[in-house]
Amino acid sequence: MGLRERVWVGTTVALMVLATLAVFGYAPREAKMGDVQRIFYFHVSTAWSGFLAFGVALVGAIAHLRTREARWDQLSHAAVEVGLVLLTMAVITGSLWARPVWNTWWTWDPRLTTTALTWVVYAAYLLLRGAVENPETRARFAAVYAIVAFVTVPITYLSARLLRTIHPIVLGPSVSSEAQGQFGLTPRMVHTMILSLVAWTMLFSVLLWMRYRVQRTQEALEALEAVLEG
Amino acid sequence: MDGPVVLRIVGLSKTFGLQWALQDVSLSVQAGEIVALVGPNGAGKSTLLRVVATLLRPTAGVVWVGDRRWPPEGPGVRSAVALLGHQPWLYPDLSAEENLRFYQRLYGWPDDPEARRTALAQVGLAERAQDRVRGFSRGMLQRLALARVWLSPARVLLLDEPFTGLDVVGVAAARRALQERAARGDAVLVALHDPGSLSVAHRVVVLVRGRAVAEGPPEAFDAAALQALYGAHGRPGRTFRRPHALHSVQEAPQQEAGASEDERPALRRKGRARAVLGALLWKDLRVEGRGRETLTPTLTLAGLSLFLFGAAFELRPDLARSFVPVFLWMLLLFVSSLGVGRMMASELDRGTWEGLLMLPGERDLLFWGKAIVHGVLIALVLALSLVAVGVFFNLSLWDPLVLVLLLLGGAGLAGVATLLATMAMATRAREMLLPLLLFPVAAPLLIAGVQGTRAALELDPERWGMWLQILLAYDMILFAVGGLVFEEAAGP
Numbered sequence: 001m002g003l004r005e006r007v008w009v010g011t012t013v014a015l016m017v018l019a020t021l022a023v024f025g026y027a028p029r030e031a032k033m034g035d036v037q038r039i040f041y042f043h044v045s046t047a048w049s050g051f052l053a054f055g056v057a058l059v060g061a062i063a064h065l066r067t068r069e070a071r072w073d074q075l076s077h078a079a080v081e082v083g084l085v086l087l088t089m090a091v092i093t094g095s096l097w098a099r100p101v102w103n104t105w106w107t108w109d110p111r112l113t114t115t116a117l118t119w120v121v122y123a124a125y126l127l128l129r130g131a132v133e134n135p136e137t138r139a140r141f142a143a144v145y146a147i148v149a150f151v152t153v154p155i156t157y158l159s160a161r162l163l164r165t166i167h168p169i170v171l172g173p174s175v176s177s178e179a180q181g182q183f184g185l186t187p188r189m190v191h192t193m194i195l196s197l198v199a200w201t202m203l204f205s206v207l208l209w210m211r212y213r214v215q216r217t218q219e220a221l222e223a224l225e226a227v228l229e230g
Numbered sequence: 231m232d233g234p235v236v237l238r239i240v241g242l243s244k245t246f247g248l249q250w251a252l253q254d255v256s257l258s259v260q261a262g263e264i265v266a267l268v269g270p271n272g273a274g275k276s277t278l279l280r281v282v283a284t285l286l287r288p289t290a291g292v293v294w295v296g297d298r299r300w301p302p303e304g305p306g307v308r309s310a311v312a313l314l315g316h317q318p319w320l321y322p323d324l325s326a327e328e329n330l331r332f333y334q335r336l337y338g339w340p341d342d343p344e345a346r347r348t349a350l351a352q353v354g355l356a357e358r359a360q361d362r363v364r365g366f367s368r369g370m371l372q373r374l375a376l377a378r379v380w381l382s383p384a385r386v387l388l389l390d391e392p393f394t395g396l397d398v399v400g401v402a403a404a405r406r407a408l409q410e411r412a413a414r415g416d417a418v419l420v421a422l423h424d425p426g427s428l429s430v431a432h433r434v435v436v437l438v439r440g441r442a443v444a445e446g447p448p449e450a451f452d453a454a455a456l457q458a459l460y461g462a463h464g465r466p467g468r469t470f471r472r473p474h475a476l477h478s479v480q481e482a483p484q485q486e487a488g489a490s491e492d493e494r495p496a497l498r499r500k501g502r503a504r505a506v507l508g509a510l511l512w513k514d515l516r517v518e519g520r521g522r523e524t525l526t527p528t529l530t531l532a533g534l535s536l537f538l539f540g541a542a543f544e545l546r547p548d549l550a551r552s553f554v555p556v557f558l559w560m561l562l563l564f565v566s567s568l569g570v571g572r573m574m575a576s577e578l579d580r581g582t583w584e585g586l587l588m589l590p591g592e593r594d595l596l597f598w599g600k601a602i603v604h605g606v607l608i609a610l611v612l613a614l615s616l617v618a619v620g621v622f623f624n625l626s627l628w629d630p631l632v633l634v635l636l637l638l639g640g641a642g643l644a645g646v647a648t649l650l651a652t653m654a655m656a657t658r659a660r661e662m663l664l665p666l667l668l669f670p671v672a673a674p675l676l677i678a679g680v681q682g683t684r685a686a687l688e689l690d691p692e693r694w695g696m697w698l699q700i701l702l703a704y705d706m707i708l709f710a711v712g713g714l715v716f717e718e719a720a721g722p
Contacts, residue, residue, distance in 0.1 A: 065718050068287075113677070120670040127666055131657035135247050136287075137721075141653045144715045148649070148671055151707055155674055226248045 005209075012206045015199035019045075019192070027192040039097045041192055045200035047090035047115075053083025053204060054122065054153050061146035064139060071216070073139035076146050077129065078211035082204060084122050091115060102166065111167035114156040121149040233261035235294075236417040237282070237386050242291035244277055244440075251277045252440045254291070259417040261385070264408060266431035267421045268451065270460045274440040275421035276316065279388045282419065283313040285584055285721065295386055309338075309590030312382035314389040317581030318375035321513065322364035323520040326355055326374050329363060333378050335509035336589050338502050349377040352407055354399065362520075368395040380407055387411060389420040393427055405430045425453045438463040503595055510586075510599035514573070515606070523576060525607060528569040532611050533618050535561055540622035550623045555683035558615060558627070559676050562640065563669065565611050570604045570647040571664045575655045587720055597648060597716035601709075605644035612636055631686035631694055635701060639679040642705040646671055649712040652719045674704050 001009070023041045030037035060076030063069075094112070095105045106112065125145050132138035185193070237259040244252040252274045259265045267275045280286045282293050284304040292299050298306035320329050330346045333339070350356045353373035358366075363374065372395040379387060392408070393401045408430055412418055420431065428434055428448040436444040436451065436459050444451075444459055451459075518525050539557050577583040586596055616627050616636075627633075647668055654664040682697030 065715075114674075117670050117673050124666050124670055127663065128653070128657070131659055131663050133658070137656065140718055140721075141657070144649075144653060144719045145667065147715055148646070148708075148711055151671070151704075151711065152674070155704075223248055 008202075009206055012199070012202040015195070015202055019196045019199035022192040022195050026188060028186055028188055033101060036097060036100050039093050041196040043090055043093040043097060044193065045196040046086045046093065048197055049200045049204040050083045050086035050090055051118075051153055051157070052201065053079045053086060053208065054118070054150060056208065057083065057122075057146045058150040061143035064143045068136075070135075070139060070219070073142060074215045074219070075208075075212055076143065078208055078215055080122050080125050080146065082207045082211055084119065084126070085207075086200075086204065087115070087119050087122070091119065107166070109166050111156070114152065118149075118152045118156050121152050125149055233263065233415070235259070236261045236296060237419060238294040239278070239282065240292050240294070242278070242281060242293065243289045244274075244281055244286060245289045250440045252281070252288075255437070255440070255442045256291075257435050257442060257445075259386070259419050261415045261417055262412050263433065264412050264418040264420060264431045266428050266434045266448065267419065267437055268423065268425070268428060268434055268456065269437035271423075273437040275437055276390050277440075278437065279313065279390050279419065279421055280315070282307075282386075283311055283315075283388050283588065284308050285313075285315075285587060305591045305593075308588055310384055311386040311388055312379045312384040313588060314375055314379045314387075314392055315584055316390055317584065318371040319378070319582050319585030320363045320366075320371055320374060321517050321580065321582060323362060323517045324513070325360050325362050326350060326366075326377075327359040328516070329374065330378055330381060332509055332513045333585070334381065335505055335512070336586070337382070338505055338590055339381060339383060345381055349381045350374075352380055352403065353377045354403060369397055369400060372396055373400055376404055376407070380411070385416050387416055387418045387420075389418065391421055391423065393422070393424070401427075425451060425456055502591060503598075506589060506595040507599045507602060510596075511603055511606075514603040518573075518607075524569055524572045525610065528565055528572075528607065528611055529614050531568070532561055532565050532615050535564075536615060536618040536622055545623065547624060550625050551687050552684065554619055554623050554625055554627075555680050555687070558619065558636075559639065559679045559683070561615060562608065562612065562636075562643065562679075563672060563676055564665075566604075566608055566640075566643040566647045566672075567665045567668050569607050569611070570644065570651050571654065571661065573604065573607070574600070574648070574651040575660065578655050593717045593720050594713050596720065597652075597712055600652075601641075601645045601648045601712070604648050605641055608640040608644050609637070612640055627683070629686055631691075632683050635679055635682045635686065635694075635698060638698070638701045638705055639675050642675045642701070642708050643672055645705070645712045646708045649716055649719055652716065671708075675701065678704065 019041070023038050027038065027041070029035060057076045057079035060072045060074075060079060064072035064076060094115075098107070099105050125142065128145050129138055129142050132141055235258045239255060239257050242252055242255045243250070255274075255278060257265065267278060269275050277286065281288050282295070282300075284300055284307050287301060292301070293307065294300075295307045295310045298310060300307040319333075321332070324332065327346055327350065330349060331341065334341050334346070339345075347356065347359070350359050353376050355370065355373055355377065358370070363371065366374065372392075376392060379389065379392075387408075389408075392404055396404060405427075408418060408420070412432075422428060422431075428451060431448050434446060434448050434451050435442050436456065438460055441463070443463055517523075536557070543553070545553055577586065587593065589596060620626050620628075627636075647664075650667045650671070651664055654660045654667055657663050678697045678701040682694050682701060685691075685693035685697060
């Protein structure tokens with residue numbers, strides 16, 4: 001690992017520690033929900049990073065179809081893997097928050113449903129990759145599906161803004177009068193939120209880079225093995 | 231031979247994964263020349279022809295057909311070449327004459343019955359013109375596949391083992407036809423494996439382990455000479471790094487392109503779109519009408535599912551209004567996956583998919599054509615389901631508000647299922663994979679459809695309008711994405 005990468009990883013670790021401390025020490029206790037509201041910082045940050053990852057996967061997919069270079073496919077693949085982990089975290093943290101606030105782990109609310117759909121679509125992306133043997137065909141099909149799959153991302157974003165939903169919209173105006181668990185942000189909450197978003201975005205970039213490098217190394221290793229066997 | 235070069239292959243390489251299939255192959259074919267590709271099994275002959283025909287993308291190097299360069303100009307190249315592949319690309323439920331007519335229409339050739347009769351007579355099938363291909367022997371299928379090539383106005387013919395399965399009379403007729411095409415000025419690249427058949431060519435190129443290792447007149451390559459060449463060259467290489475695409479060779483062959491797209495009015499985009507869509511619809515409806523491979527089982531399954539649902543739940547009329555829309559839309563989703571998957575897989579199983587991919591010009595027309603055919607299938611399932619809902623649940627859904635939603639949903643499903651089935655059928659476990667790919671992407675259609683149908687039944691036009699807009703917007707997104715990326719999903 002080079003110096004630049006060490007600085008990058010070190011900064012990310014420091015920011016993650018700082019953000020976690022801010023969540024539990026700096027951000028105020030929400031008046032109605034109490035400490036359970038603090039999960040919101042993790043929930044929003046992981047959801048944001050997850051959807052950002054799917055955006056990167058889309059860019060990688062388009063670039064691969066334009067250039068046919070394997071590295072873009074590897075980037076897209078890595079982004080989907082990291083994105084799925086982050087989105088899973090967002091769903092789990094959301095569910096943990098929902099249990100005391102909504103009195104249920106899960107409800108068929110438009111925002112929850114569309115988020116789950118996004119998760120399933122990208123899980124299907126990984127299944128598709130596993131079902132194609134030829135590497136070039138696999139990369140091409142994966143790129144096509146990553147483009148189709150991204151259609152679900154704006155739908156998830158818009159679902160809570162256009163449809164009747166009980167999911168609170170903390171960032172930006174809410175149009176739903178049925179939102180449950182809605183709360184206003186104090187300046188300290190805003191600072192903590194911004195710090196969390198930055199820290200998790202940095203963490204996403206580090207994870208993406210590492211996963212991408214592992215995939216490139218794996219491919220080089222397979223090629224070397226093939227040369228030795230051949 | 232000193233005619234103009236019509237086909238030029240420069241530094242062509244192709245890898246499958248880490249395995250070389252072709253390594254730096256260069257050759258050219260002049261107008262009026264027959265060049266035979268000969269080599270042992272697995273030498274790369276078929277791969278070379280498939281790359282030239284744009285069914286495979288080269289890893290490096292370029293192919294010039296006239297003034298069209300592949301890559302990137304696949305659509306233009308396809309309009310100037312005719313390919314005879316390993317598969318005859320024939321529909322068993324069409325007659326010999328109908329098969330030829332379909333390809334005439336699909337490829338934008340003149341829909342000329344006289345030309346069909348001549349081509350069938352040329353291969354000795356004039357008397358079997360109206361017989362369905364299902365009863366044909368292997369040799370007859372090969373003859374009919376050759377008739378398709380002889381019908382083609384293309385200036386470059388690519389033939390992979392054209393004499394396979396033919397009797398002596400068939401071989402003699404095929405050789406004669408080949409020489410006639412060459413005499414007319416067409417360029418022919420033909421893969422052969424039998425040294426005895428090389429005399430049909432003006433020149434022979436020997437391919438071993440993906441490399442062009444020798445070239446010369448046919449008389450220089452008897453069985454002993456070929457055996458010596460095959461044995462002298464080592465095992466296939468593996469590549470650690472892919473070769474870089476060759477961009478330096480830019481110049482086109484001297485002159486005279488193959489018949490280009492612009493020269494043939496039938497191939498102009500608008501007219502061609504109509505011809506291609508019409509040909510696909512005509513072919514699929516005829517094949518399905520005779521074979522009943524997809525429609526009958528799909529309709530039966532839809533009716534049976536509704537019957538079982540009714541028997542299992544015994545819904546009260548008030549509950550039926552709430553639950554039947556859910557079941558109807560779920561049924562639509564499952565049936566779309568099964569029906570569309572089956573229709574697309576049939577093309578692959580029959581070996582006709584490559585014939586469709588060879589249509590000249592952009593392949594998005596194939597997407598639209600197949601989506602329309604699948605839309606018709608879904609509409610028929612819908613019509614039957616609505617009748618069944620009326621009978622089993624005493625619930626009439628023949629309401630314009632509901633019908634609009636169902637038709638829009640069916641259209642969106644047809645589009646996205648066509649796109650995803652194109653990829654899924656080329657994977658392992660395609661039957662399982664298609665629903666896994668399709669259901670999550672199509673779920674917004676399902677949700678909007680169910681909610682909109684309920685709103686229509688509850689006479690709530692405002693809610694119905696909102697869901698209609700969502701359905702419409704999602705349809706448009708799916709069709710736009712489908713049209714844009716279908717070429718990539720279909721290959722090469």
